[in-house]
Amino acid sequence: xxxxxxSSPAPADPLxxxxxxxxxxxxxxxxxxxxxxxxVVALVGSPxxxxxxxxxxxxxxxxxxxxxxxIANSPAYMPRMPIVSLQQAxxxxxxxxxxxxxxxxxxxSGVFKVPGYESVxxxxxxxxxxxxxxxxxxxxxRRLNVEGAFLCGLLxxxxxxxxxxxxxxxxxxxxxxxxxxxxxxxxxxxxxxxxLRIGEQWGLPKPVLxxxxxxxxxxxxxxxRQDAMVTFLADRLATHILDAAVFGxxxxxxxxxVIADLNLYPDDVANLLSRKDRVLDQVSAMxx
Amino acid sequence: MTTxxxxxxxxxxxxxxxxxxxxxxxxxxxxxxxxxxAMVEQEPGVGGMCVHRGTIPSKTLRESAWQLSRxxxxxxxxxxxxxxxLEVASLMARLDEVVGAHVAYMGRQMARNGIHVFxxxxxxxxxxxxxxxxxDGSVRRLGGDTIFIATGSRPRTPAExxxxxxxxxxxxSILSMxxxxxxxxxxxxxxxxxxxxxxxxxxxxxxxxxxxxxRPLKFMDAELVGKLVDDFERTGGRFLGERTVxxxxxxxxxxxxxxxxxxxxxxxxKMLVALGRAAAVEGLDLPAAGLRANARGLLEVDAHCRTxxxxxxxxxxxxxxxxxxxxxxxxxxxxxxxxxxxxxxxAAEMIPIGIYTIPEMASVGLSEDDAAKRFRGxxxxxxxxxxxxxxRGQISGVQDGLLKLVADPSGTKLLGVHIVGEGATELIHxxxxxxxxxxxxxxxxENIFNFPTLAEAYRVAAxxxxxxxx
Numbered sequence: 176x177x178x179x180x181x182s183s184p185a186p187a188d189p190l191x192x193x194x195x196x197x198x199x200x201x202x203x204x205x206x207x208x209x210x211x212x213x214x215v216v217a218l219v220g221s222p223x224x225x226x227x228x229x230x231x232x233x234x235x236x237x238x239x240x241x242x243x244x245x246i247a248n249s250p251a252y253m254p255r256m257p258i259v260s261l262q263q264a265x266x267x268x269x270x271x272x273x274x275x276x277x278x279x280x281x282x283x284s285g286v287f288k289v290p291g292y293e294s295v296x297x298x299x300x301x302x303x304x305x306x307x308x309x310x311x312x313x314x315x316x317r318r319l320n321v322e323g324a325f326l327c328g329l330l331x332x333x334x335x336x337x338x339x340x341x342x343x344x345x346x347x348x349x350x351x352x353x354x355x356x357x358x359x360x361x362x363x364x365x366x367x368x369x370x371l372r373i374g375e376q377w378g379l380p381k382p383v384l385x386x387x388x389x390x391x392x393x394x395x396x397x398x399x400r401q402d403a404m405v406t407f408l409a410d411r412l413a414t415h416i417l418d419a420a421v422f423g424x425x426x427x428x429x430x431x432x433v434i435a436d437l438n439l440y441p442d443d444v445a446n447l448l449s450r451k452d453r454v455l456d457q458v459s460a461m462x463x
Numbered sequence: 464m465t466t467x468x469x470x471x472x473x474x475x476x477x478x479x480x481x482x483x484x485x486x487x488x489x490x491x492x493x494x495x496x497x498x499x500x501a502m503v504e505q506e507p508g509v510g511g512m513c514v515h516r517g518t519i520p521s522k523t524l525r526e527s528a529w530q531l532s533r534x535x536x537x538x539x540x541x542x543x544x545x546x547x548x549l550e551v552a553s554l555m556a557r558l559d560e561v562v563g564a565h566v567a568y569m570g571r572q573m574a575r576n577g578i579h580v581f582x583x584x585x586x587x588x589x590x591x592x593x594x595x596x597x598x599d600g601s602v603r604r605l606g607g608d609t610i611f612i613a614t615g616s617r618p619r620t621p622a623e624x625x626x627x628x629x630x631x632x633x634x635x636s637i638l639s640m641x642x643x644x645x646x647x648x649x650x651x652x653x654x655x656x657x658x659x660x661x662x663x664x665x666x667x668x669x670x671x672x673x674x675x676x677x678r679p680l681k682f683m684d685a686e687l688v689g690k691l692v693d694d695f696e697r698t699g700g701r702f703l704g705e706r707t708v709x710x711x712x713x714x715x716x717x718x719x720x721x722x723x724x725x726x727x728x729x730x731x732x733k734m735l736v737a738l739g740r741a742a743a744v745e746g747l748d749l750p751a752a753g754l755r756a757n758a759r760g761l762l763e764v765d766a767h768c769r770t771x772x773x774x775x776x777x778x779x780x781x782x783x784x785x786x787x788x789x790x791x792x793x794x795x796x797x798x799x800x801x802x803x804x805x806x807x808x809x810a811a812e813m814i815p816i817g818i819y820t821i822p823e824m825a826s827v828g829l830s831e832d833d834a835a836k837r838f839r840g841x842x843x844x845x846x847x848x849x850x851x852x853x854x855r856g857q858i859s860g861v862q863d864g865l866l867k868l869v870a871d872p873s874g875t876k877l878l879g880v881h882i883v884g885e886g887a888t889e890l891i892h893x894x895x896x897x898x899x900x901x902x903x904x905x906x907x908x909e910n911i912f913n914f915p916t917l918a919e920a921y922r923v924a925a926x927x928x929x930x931x932x933x
Contacts (some may be wrong), residue, residue, distance in 0.1 A: 235648055253533070266714075269713070271629070271630075271718040314628075314639070315627075317629050318516070318628060318635040318636045318639060319628040319636075319639050320639040320640070321627075321628050321636075322629055322640070322641050323637065323641040339743075380554065382640060382641070389539070397559065398555075398558065398559040422679055430598075430599075435598040435599060436507075438505075438506055438507050438594065439598065440505075440584060440598055440600075441596075441598075441600045
């Protein structure tokens with residue numbers, strides 16, 4: 176959900192109707208999964224996981240390699256001495272962390288691009304990264320899938336940037352006004368549909384697809400209900416941490432029903448909230 | 464954070480903390496005797512770890528592994544290979560339905576019997592009073608004249624092994640893996656270690672099992688365990704016995720590195736730490752009830768599962784091995800009978816053991832060694848029925864099974880039955896009934912069984928004893 180935006184425009188709004196028509200016609204440019212990201216996913220899922228292959232892969236994209244090294248040297252990861260090579264980064268931070276950094280960075284460069292909306296995209300990107308980091312913490316607390324949780328959290332709203340592009344295109348083409356409240360309402364409402372199409376095109380694992388489609392309606396996620404609940408709580412945590420005004424207080428946040436549905440007791444929630452600074456450090460390193 | 468609920472104490476005759484197999488049976492037995500019973504469960508549904516993280520999820524995965532293993536054996540016909548990057552979730556597609564149906568059934572059973580179920584975490588305020596905190600932080604107090612502690616167990620993790628639930632997993636988190644790993648190290652040689660080691664080996668994972676003992680499952684018949692280890696090694700597994708683990712670490716890149724005291728180094732994608740289970744009693748505030756856990760973290764009880772506080776019983780995994788669901792149920796029932804002043808019967812001597820490895824193992828009654836001890840050196844008679852000697856074994860492709868009957872030195876009185884092979888956990892009940900009825904070995908020869916069935920192995924084993932009697 177878009178942080179801090181609560182709105183319900185009239186159903187008959189012309190922009191909404193036009194966007195719905197384009198979606199119904201399948202007239203939507205889906206972003207391709209950036210090549211490096213798809214190779215990272217394949218490598219992580221491969222039985223022949225190999226740290227050197229990961230470093231080699233990242234090296235093929237000099238901008239990405241520089242990005243990974245910068246993050247590896249950031250205070251969030253507290254290197255005892257400067258990390259000067261990707262092999263060293265993999266060895267210090269771990270294969271999975273570097274793979275996550277590389278995946279996230281390549282998704283950002285390939286998907287989160289809509290000229291004129293840089294600040295909105297940055298907001299969405301920070302939210303995605305924070306959700307990814309919190310999803311791992313929630314999964315660990317519930318002994319659920321930690322390695323898949325990051326992807327679920329990171330990509331649960333991957334439909335939003337593509338939808339942002341579509342909505343702005345439609346508004347421009349039809350000369351319709353684009354009010355921020357309407358824009359965010361449309362993003363909130365329609366992004367699972369678009370995200371699912373993107374995820375299917377990218378060949379994402381089933382739990383990630385279920386999290387994208389159903390995180391906001393996790394009761395309908397079937398066998399992947401737990402993954403969807405973890406993702407939804409990560410989304411809510413990210414919203415709470417990034418925009419304190421949404422919930423207003425920790426106490427109000429604790430009343431989010433998914434907390435009880437995940438059977439997290441007050442001390443479990445306190446533990447999750449205590450990870451706030453660590454998560455924000457990691458996100459800042461990725462965003463800077 | 465806690466928020467106040469009702470400050471009044473709700474009174475019951477019986478409080479049961481935990482809704483696993485032990486707690487359920489204690490509750491049902493008590494309520495059937497007219498007692499007013501409350502049950503406290505910290506998870507949203509009844510059933511305990513058995514349903515949500517243990518028995519049922521692992522058996523669901525086992526079923527997939529077994530089916531795939533059979534397909535693989537037919538690969539000449541089907542050209543069957545595993546898809547690379549196989550998702551674990553796809554092997555457990557029916558789990559949600561199975562767990563949901565089971566939880567719903569048990570919930571209905573509790574409701575039908577009028578058992579009051581409270582969802583929350585319990586801790587003692589005194590030896591007759593507990594406080595229950597709900598997930599929303601509200602609290603309420605429950606009082607009871609008799610209390611059953613049936614909180615189960617959690618994986619025991621030595622401090623020096625860094626379980627992170629991502630690369631180094633325990634039996635609670637092992638099934639959360641996204642993809643099947645290429646390789647897995649299993650620490651331990653108990654039931655959980657063996658079940659998962661054999662399941663993952665049959666799924667094509669390169670499994671290395673490490674244990675201090677010279678063979679896994681020391682409490683089971685050595686000949687049966689030998690068959691299990693043979694099968695495990697035939698499917699590519701490796702058992703390293705009499706080894707002590709020096710250190711375990713995630714290399715920060717892609718492997719879990721296990722260094723053994725012998726100097727051997729084992730590398731694997733993932734690790735399962737299955738070094739036993741510890742009683743889940745933290746948070747109960749046992750001292751408030753006048754109780755404490757022993758040095759192994761377990762609650763000590765007498766023959767009736769009664770703790771040092773006479774009206775508080777401990778049942779199931781909290782009192783330690785054998786930590787089997789069937790045993791826990793019987794402990795719950797017997798403890799409740801004792802608390803009610805009812806005779807529990809003698810059937811508990813015949814609780815079967817079922818281990819869901821691939822192949823399955825099952826046992827009831829005396830082992831060959833125990834029988835030999837009972838007869839002080841006079842050799843007991845043992846009959847063997849091999850599955851490859853019976854038609855159903857050949858038809859079903861389960862030729863590597865073995866059924867052993869242990870009889871007294873005269874070869875007439877049946878003392879124990881031990882089985883390894885597919886269907887063992889079902890087949891064992893025939894032997895259990897024979898033992899309970901005291902039918903003797905000859906009953907398997909004189910009576911007619913369906914043909915072809917695996918139960919014919921009983922007849923073959925009995926004939927083997929008959930041959931030895933001559």
